[in-house]
Amino acid sequence: MAGLNKSEFANPVINWIDTRLPIFTMMQKEYGVFPTPKNFNYFWNFGALAMVNLMIMIITGIFLAMNYQPNTQLAFDSVQHIMRDVNYGWLIRYVHQNGASMFFIVTYIHIFRGLYYGSYKTPRELLWMLGVVILILMMATAFMGYVLPWGQMSYWGATVITNLFSAFPIVGPKIVTLLWGGFSVDNPTLNRFFALHYLLPFVLVGVIFLHVAALHITGSNNPLGIDVKTPQDTLPFHPYYTVKDSVGICVYLIVFSALVFFAPNYLGDPNNFIPANPLVTPADIVPEWYFLPFYAILRSVPNKLLGVCMMFGSLLVMFVLPWLDTSRVRSARFRPIYKWFILLWVVAVVVLGVCGAHKPEGIWVILSRVSTLYYFLHFLVIMPVVGKLERPLPLPESISKPVLGGRGGGPMPAGAAAKPMEKA
Amino acid sequence: MADSSAAAHHAAPDGVTKRDLLQLIAGAGAAIGAGAIAWPLIDSMNPSKDVLALSSVDVDLAPVVEGQGITIVWQGKPIFVRHRTATEIKEAQDVKLSQLIDPTLGLDKERVKPGHDQWIILIGICTHLGCVPLGNKPSDPRGEWGGWFCPCHGSQYDTSGRVRHGPAPLNLALPPYAFESDTKIKVG
Ligand code: HEM
Ligand code: FES
Numbered sequence: 001m002a003g004l005n006k007s008e009f010a011n012p013v014i015n016w017i018d019t020r021l022p023i024f025t026m027m028q029k030e031y032g033v034f035p036t037p038k039n040f041n042y043f044w045n046f047g048a049l050a051m052v053n054l055m056i057m058i059i060t061g062i063f064l065a066m067n068y069q070p071n072t073q074l075a076f077d078s079v080q081h082i083m084r085d086v087n088y089g090w091l092i093r094y095v096h097q098n099g100a101s102m103f104f105i106v107t108y109i110h111i112f113r114g115l116y117y118g119s120y121k122t123p124r125e126l127l128w129m130l131g132v133v134i135l136i137l138m139m140a141t142a143f144m145g146y147v148l149p150w151g152q153m154s155y156w157g158a159t160v161i162t163n164l165f166s167a168f169p170i171v172g173p174k175i176v177t178l179l180w181g182g183f184s185v186d187n188p189t190l191n192r193f194f195a196l197h198y199l200l201p202f203v204l205v206g207v208i209f210l211h212v213a214a215l216h217i218t219g220s221n222n223p224l225g226i227d228v229k230t231p232q233d234t235l236p237f238h239p240y241y242t243v244k245d246s247v248g249i250c251v252y253l254i255v256f257s258a259l260v261f262f263a264p265n266y267l268g269d270p271n272n273f274i275p276a277n278p279l280v281t282p283a284d285i286v287p288e289w290y291f292l293p294f295y296a297i298l299r300s301v302p303n304k305l306l307g308v309c310m311m312f313g314s315l316l317v318m319f320v321l322p323w324l325d326t327s328r329v330r331s332a333r334f335r336p337i338y339k340w341f342i343l344l345w346v347v348a349v350v351v352l353g354v355c356g357a358h359k360p361e362g363i364w365v366i367l368s369r370v371s372t373l374y375y376f377l378h379f380l381v382i383m384p385v386v387g388k389l390e391r392p393l394p395l396p397e398s399i400s401k402p403v404l405g406g407r408g409g410g411p412m413p414a415g416a417a418a419k420p421m422e423k424a
Numbered sequence: 425m426a427d428s429s430a431a432a433h434h435a436a437p438d439g440v441t442k443r444d445l446l447q448l449i450a451g452a453g454a455a456i457g458a459g460a461i462a463w464p465l466i467d468s469m470n471p472s473k474d475v476l477a478l479s480s481v482d483v484d485l486a487p488v489v490e491g492q493g494i495t496i497v498w499q500g501k502p503i504f505v506r507h508r509t510a511t512e513i514k515e516a517q518d519v520k521l522s523q524l525i526d527p528t529l530g531l532d533k534e535r536v537k538p539g540h541d542q543w544i545i546l547i548g549i550c551t552h553l554g555c556v557p558l559g560n561k562p563s564d565p566r567g568e569w570g571g572w573f574c575p576c577h578g579s580q581y582d583t584s585g586r587v588r589h590g591p592a593p594l595n596l597a598l599p600p601y602a603f604e605s606d607t608k609i610k611v612g
Contacts, residue, residue, distance in 0.1 A: 063465050067472070085473040088464035244449075 016333045030216055035234035036241050037222035039399050042115070044220070044241075045248030046110035051208065052249055053103045061170040068148065070194035072187045075150035076134075076275040094264040095256075100142050102256050104290035107138065115321075115342055118330030119221040125322035128215040135383060137204050139315075142288070144197040146406030150190065152282045156194070158185045159304050160285070167308040184278060223326050225331025226395055232330045232400035284359075292356030297375065299360045300368040310372065317379050322378055326387030334393040338386050341378060347373040427439070480612030485543065493560035495548060498611045502548035503599055505564050505609075508583055512570060513541050516584040525587050526594045532584045535595075539605055545601055545609065546585040550574040553596035555569070557581060559612075 005025060006017035018024040064075040069078035082089035111131070114120055120128035141257050146156040162179045166172040181188030220229060227232055235241070259266070267289055271282045287295050292313050301307035317324075348371040355368035458531040481498050487552035489495055493506035510515070516532040524530045536544055544561030548556050552574065559581075565584060567573035569588045574580070579592035586595040601611040 059465065063468050064467065081472070081474065086474060087467040089468060089472070092468055117427050200571075332522055 006151070029240075030237075032238045034216070034237040035042065035219070035228070035231065036237045037220055037226060037228055037233060037399055038235040038240075039222050040220075040241065040244070041223050042244075042248060043113040043223070044108070045114060045245055045252075046106050049106045049246040049248060050103065050110055052252070053099060053106055054201065054204060054208070057096060057099050057103065058205075060092050060099065061201065062093050064096055065198060068194075070148070070191050072150060072190055072276070075148065075190060076130060079149045091260070094260045097255065098259045098264060098267065101288075101290065102252070102259070103138065104142070106252070107135065108290075111135070112346065114221075115345075116332045117221055117223055118225050118325070118327075118332065120324065121357065122328050124214075124221065126209060127218060128322060130211040130214060131321055132209050132315070134204060134211060136315060136316075137200055137207065139291070141197060141204070142290070144193040144200070146288060147190065147193050147214065149272060150195060150276045152274045152276055152280075153269045153272040153285070155276035155278065156281055156285050157287060158189065161287075162189075164308050164311070167305045169235050169305070172396045179276075182263040186278075193385075215270075221330060222399060223333065224396055225329065225334070226400060229281070229398050230400070259332050270287060286357060290354065292354075293352035296352040296368045297372045298373040299356070300365070311374075316373060317376070321379065322381075326384050327390065327392070329392040329395065331363035334380045334395055335390055336393060338383075341382050343377045343384060345375065357424060364413045445562040461527065461530070462593055466585070475589055483609050483611060484607065485609065486607045490542070491562055495556075495560055503611055504544075504546045504560055504585070504596075506546075506583075508542050508544055512583040516544075516582060517572065519582065519584070519586070523588075523597075525590065529595060529598065530586060535540050535584050535586075535598060538605060540606075543609075544585060545611070546596040546600060547599050548572075548596070549589065550576065550592055550594035551580050551596065552577055552590075557596075558575060 004019050005022035007015045007022065009015045009018050009024055014024055064082065066083045067078060067089065069075055079093070082093050084090075086092075114128060114131065143157070143161055147154045162176055162185065165175040165179065168175065177183065179189070180186065191381045222228075244385060253374045261284060269286065271284075271286075274282075286292070294314060296310040297314050297335055298307045301310055328336065329335055351367055352375070355371065358364045360368070383392060425480050427436060439586070476607055478499065481487075483503075485505065485507070488505060488507045490507050491509050491512075493503060493504055495502045498505070513532075515534075519532070521527045521530045529535060532541075548560075550557050553576065555574050555576035556575040557572035557579070559566040565573045565575075567589070569580055569582035571581040571583045571585060571588075574592065575589050579587060580589035581592075581596055582588050582593075585598075587593070601609050603609050
């Protein structure tokens with residue numbers, strides 16, 4: 001396979017590099033002319049947004065790490081030092097803190113897109129499973145990051161989450177001791193959490209590379225869920241989707257900035273302004289909002305081991321989705337029955353989130369049990385059964401057909417789209 | 425491609441299109457945005473407020489006997505405070521500018537505060553590559569000129585902190601300081 005690359009770049013410097021290391025040819029192929037379905041809606045922005053978000057987290061994280069001290073005696077104060085003394089430290093920390101929330105908002109929408117438009121189905125199973133790995137790594141990273149400021153919520157969150165593993169018989173307590181590096185959450189725990197919190201985002205970069213590599217083999221799904229058939233069904237990624245993604249990034253940054261500059265502590269917990277105290281648990285202990293649905297699943301089961309298993313199961317079930325869904329139609333747009341079930345699943349997750357934020361009493365117990373039941377019923381029963389029974393709506397012949405309003409596949413999609421703009 | 429023919433349609437006679445302008449504006453906007461994002465990150469690496477707050481230290485000179493020097497820390501840097509003997513002062517004052525490697529602030533009277541000839545206060549960092557020269561303690565090697573001797577590459581300074589033997593190119597720097605009383609100075 002050895003041999004120089006025949007570069008087509010005119011610039012002599014680029015050409016010289018590209019001949020020896022064809023990164024420019026690769027970028028041109030994967031992000032320049034890459035044929036992309038021409039009917040994406042804005043849901044298809046969220047992968048790119050997640051990528052931008054990850055970069056923001058890594059960059060702000062590195063600058064935070066320059067001033068943070070991973071030691072139980074110093075951690076809390078070093079974070080206050082970042083907020084008060086370091087130039088723009090408040091900005092860097094608020095961006096990192098709210099960036100985690102933005103990351104989950106973006107990723108949850110990204111996952112919903114996949115669920116609704118059937119992006120997990122063949123041939124994108126592996127792409128989807130890599131996505132689930134990404135989600136789990138993200139959660140681990142976010143959890144360990146939240147421990148670092150060493151406030152009350154950090155400490156007690158760390159205690160509760162690590163104790164989840166104690167539910168497993170025999171090995172449970174040994175695992176917990178191993179995680180702690182001692183007999184309670186303490187300095188060794190904080191040290192290793194910092195090391196891992198720094199490491200995992202770079203592991204994420206690696207897995208996301210595979211995720212995108214797999215995407216570029218299968219090609220993107222689209223809102224119709226049908227395969228690309230002819231070049232008329234696609235547009236080159238640049239400039240069409242680079243521009244569409246840029247629009248999305250602008251809106252995303254506006255929302256992000258609003259959060260950072262006008263409500264930086266809105267999503268946080270006031271208890272984390274109190275330094276960690278291993279002898280006093282705060283009265284209202286709740287996880288960050290993005291873990292609430294899983295927290296509610298955990299609490300909805302009155303048995304320790306079963307609760308823990310259900311909580312982990314709610315994530316792991318995602319891995320087998322491609323095989324639980326028996327329908328051959330991807331997009332829920334053409335699945336008149338399933339469409340309502342998947343939307344109901346979204347409602348169940350939101351209800352679980354609300355339940356997770358309330359004390360497990362009265363109505364909240366009932367609601368969280370019903371929603372947990374539906375969460376699993378949806379994947380394990382409804383998906384396989386409805387896929388078999390449902391009669392899907394007729395699929396369009398091609399992606400071009402409905403785009404051109406039934407006027408037949410025209411050869412000039414861009415020209416057609418440009419017309420109204422010229423008038424304006 | 426479809427878009428290039430559309431662009432050609434709008435082209436002005438000189439070949440400049442509307443798209444060129446849009447591209448320039450978008451590029452400029454992105455560059456300004458990137459700069460605005462980069463600045464807070466870069467500035468966060470500058471000294472923080474608590475570091476800047478450590479900008480001055482008070483030194484009590486009373487315990488420093490003649491012939492001896494002490495080293496204090498100001499902004500993380502060693503500051504030499506030396507109580508010179510009468511001979512050392514005389515040696516320092518008798519040097520002519522033409523004898524010096526670095527004649528800037530070369531006269532001894534430019535290097536001490538008036539009326540306090542016995543006190544020489546210097547930033548104790550060799551102007552070659554940043555080592556701390558020896559010579560504060562009478563038992564240290566002080567070099568041929570009786571001031572300081574840098575162990576790293578052998579630079580020598582006289583009793584006024586002027587470089588007399590390379591490789592260091594410059595005299596030891598003077599920190600900003602003032603006498604608060606005859607036995608007290610404030611550095612910074
Ligand atoms: C850190 C997080 C993630 C990043 C940076 C990321 C990045 C991307 C990018 C850039 C794309 C292509 C653009 C797009 O279609 O929106 C993509 C597609 C995809 N992602 Fe992710 N992703 C992340 C997390 C996830 C997760 C957690 C899942 C699922 C559990 C997932 C499932 C998918 C699927 C199935 C596709 C193909 C979508 C299609 O073509 O319809 N991703 N991802
Ligand atoms: S650092 Fe002093 S002589 Fe080189």
